[in-house]
Amino acid sequence: METGHRWSVRWWIRLAGIAAVLILLGQQFSTIGFVDRGEMAASEVPLGWTTIGAFALLVVLLMFRPYIEVRTDGQVVLQGPIQRHIFHREQVKDVRPTEWGLRFTLEDGSQTTSIVCHNTWSRKEPRWMDVAQVVTGRRPSLEDRDSR
Secondary structure (H helix, E strand, O other): OOOOEEEEOOHHHHHHHHHHHHHHHHHHHHHHHHHHOOOOOOOHHHHHHHHHHHHHHHHHHHHHOOEEEEOOOOEEEEEOOOOEEEEEHHHEEEEEEEOOEEEEEEOOOOEEEEOOOOOOOOOOOOHHHHHHHHHHOOOOOOHHHHOO
């Protein structure tokens, strides 16, 4: 059985987040030019920096921090934007995708969700199936996605 795997937010989603921050930075420098010419209020500049800072923090927390890791000792680590959940793969009863992420149901009935994989369309088999196979030891079918 395979172990020692890690899944993160896809590279193109991260790239889109970085591009959005860069676009906001360009807009901020445009705003500074308008303020220098007296066409906008000076209060727009600190408001813009605050907005860019808050958005950049969201990009980091939502796109660069989350991951799913299955360690060689069988521990499953779900790192979210803020919280981290660690449990053993033998405790996992079910793994199913939702619109909010990949839901792990444990034997005690508790559930936790990772935002790394979602119930979305894919040309090939979606990534959540790889995660489910490594965690549970069995490959789910595509019909499992829709039976929630």
